[in-house]
Each structure stands twice: as structure tokens, then as C-alpha cells.
Amino acid sequence: MMKFIKFLLVGIFFGIVLVKSEAVSWYRIYEMFRFQSFHMYGIIGTAIACGVLFLQISKKGLIKSFSGAHIFVPKKDNGTVRYIIGGSIFGLGWALIGACPGPMYILLGTGVYTMLIVIAAAIVGTFIYGILKDKLPH
Amino acid sequence: MYKFLIMEHILNPWPWYVSGPLIALVMALLLYFGKTFGMSSNLRTLCAIGGAGKFSDFFKFNWKSQLWNLTVVLGAIIGGYIATQYLSNDSKTDLNPKTIAELQTMGFEDAGNTLVPNEIFSLEAINSPKALLILIIGGLLVGFGTRYAGGCTSGHAITGLSSLQKPSLIAVIGFFIGGLIMANLILPLIF
Numbered sequence: 001m002m003k004f005i006k007f008l009l010v011g012i013f014f015g016i017v018l019v020k021s022e023a024v025s026w027y028r029i030y031e032m033f034r035f036q037s038f039h040m041y042g043i044i045g046t047a048i049a050c051g052v053l054f055l056q057i058s059k060k061g062l063i064k065s066f067s068g069a070h071i072f073v074p075k076k077d078n079g080t081v082r083y084i085i086g087g088s089i090f091g092l093g094w095a096l097i098g099a100c101p102g103p104m105y106i107l108l109g110t111g112v113y114t115m116l117i118v119i120a121a122a123i124v125g126t127f128i129y130g131i132l133k134d135k136l137p138h
Numbered sequence: 139m140y141k142f143l144i145m146e147h148i149l150n151p152w153p154w155y156v157s158g159p160l161i162a163l164v165m166a167l168l169l170y171f172g173k174t175f176g177m178s179s180n181l182r183t184l185c186a187i188g189g190a191g192k193f194s195d196f197f198k199f200n201w202k203s204q205l206w207n208l209t210v211v212l213g214a215i216i217g218g219y220i221a222t223q224y225l226s227n228d229s230k231t232d233l234n235p236k237t238i239a240e241l242q243t244m245g246f247e248d249a250g251n252t253l254v255p256n257e258i259f260s261l262e263a264i265n266s267p268k269a270l271l272i273l274i275i276g277g278l279l280v281g282f283g284t285r286y287a288g289g290c291t292s293g294h295a296i297t298g299l300s301s302l303q304k305p306s307l308i309a310v311i312g313f314f315i316g317g318l319i320m321a322n323l324i325l326p327l328i329f
Contacts, residue, residue: 004209006171011213012220014164019221019253020148021157025231026254030241033314033321036234039154044295046158047165051300054166063170071169076288076298076305083305086286087294087312093279094313095320096272098254100291101284102177105211107253109218114259117270118277123188125281126181130196136286 015106024106026098033095082138149227165296173206176293178284180204180211244329268328287312
């Protein structure tokens, strides 16, 4: 049980940050893809910059995980097709509903109950991928 | 006085240079706890819990090992509630006036007053087949695309790019190809 409390707290923090940053706003996503504001680029850019810094420091062994192990990021499989096509399909959906998989849940918490339809459809979409996986180019 | 000022800063929308580093902190905390930051994996876990393993081996895995990530999801829902109920004032999203004007001509009445347009997401709107279809198609595209690409914004754009992985860079380029097509070419057609 205690094991899960830390994940619950990280989730709560994540939800608060994404609402307060307006990253869950449909309008902010639209604005980003129309290149009409720096806001989202600023968020993603500084997140990556801090992330790079954190991982470079961890790589030198200066930060260890809570169990004393090395901080480890799993390597993504090599490939191009799946990333460019899958990524584009995801992008189409992201700009249409203005929410990626994190914000979907967060928006539900803010009171956008119709997100349940989006989440259900996203689960079906993932299921369809699982069925077609072996027939798709990767 | 100081207390008041701090509260004011928390209740107002947070600037990008505060928000971005805090998102990196979420990633760092999960890595510190021996996990990774990836929200879309939960969709696969939910499929597995629902019995999708009967239809595809892709869903045959020990989903109990992913309960930690579903706990993050539960927290994120609670976080969304706390942020809107207790940590917000009535300030609007500070959108580019051009964006607001543009959206108005497309029929979006009060851009920036809410987090999502009522024209698509309100309970009244989904009585129209158009809004309902947008929610369903959007969800399908996100669910399918994210798994095909092996990650979403958290897994590829934040974690993947922070760890300087080429596949994630390709995926993020894909995110933008799709997003630019939707926002610039398709949305003007349907609104």
C-alpha cells in the first residue's frame, strides 16, 4: 500500500502541473500547431532541457534511484516507419481533441466528463493496434 | 503580504518556464522510483485487464506489474480536480488574440474561457453526431497512433528526447506532421 502512495502523489502533482500550465487546454494545443504562441514550445523545451540535464547528471552516477540502482531509461526499438506513421496518426488525434493520453485523464478530473468517450475510444484504438500489429510495417 | 503574493502566483496560470521544469521533475521522480514516465501504456494495460489477451498476444502480459502506472493515472485525475477546484482563480487562458479571432470565425464562441471548447465537449454538444464523432475518432487516432509509435508526449517527447533517443525524435516529428495537418488543413474543413 505504501508503495502506491508515492505514485498517487506523483500523479496528483502531474495533474496539477498540467492544469496550471494550461497544457491540458484544447486551445493551447491548437495555438501551438498554428505557431501562434510560444507557450507550449516553452513548456516542452524547458521540460526536455531539464530532463537532459537530469539524465546527464544521473549518468555520471551523481543521482541514484531510491533503491540505490542506476537511473535507467529503457531504449526504444530501432525503426523509422512505425515512429513516423504511428506518430502522425497520434498527432492527428492530438490536434483534433487537444489532449494526449495524460491530459485525457486529467481533464476528466477537471469535470470534462465527455472525456470518458475519448478514453473509451482510445482503449479501442489501442486494441485495434494489438490486433493488427503483426500486419503493420514497423 | 508575502503569503498573499505566493497564493496569487499559485492561483494564476503558471508560466512556461515554471511548468516545463516541473514536468521534468515528474519524469525524474518516476525514474528515481525505478519506473518510467509513459501515460499511453495505461491504455494497453486497460485492454489487458479487459481480457484483450484472448484476441492478441500483445495484451498477454502481467498487467498487475503496471498497477503503479494506473495509480499515477488515478492521481492525475485527482490532481485535475484539485487544480480546478482549489488552485485556480477565474483567469482566462492568455491566448494570442489572433487565435481567438480565428476560432471565432470557425464557430468557437469563448476561446480561452474554458479548458476545452463547449462546442465539442459539453454534454449538450455530444447530442450532435458531429461532436460525438470528433470525440470517438480523436480517441481512436490517439489510442492507435500512440501504440503504433510506441509512446506519446510523455514517453517520446519528454522521456525519449531527454535521453537523446533517435526513435523518439522521429516519433515527435510524426506528432507534428499529424498535428499540423489536423490544425491547419482538416479543422478548417470541419468547422
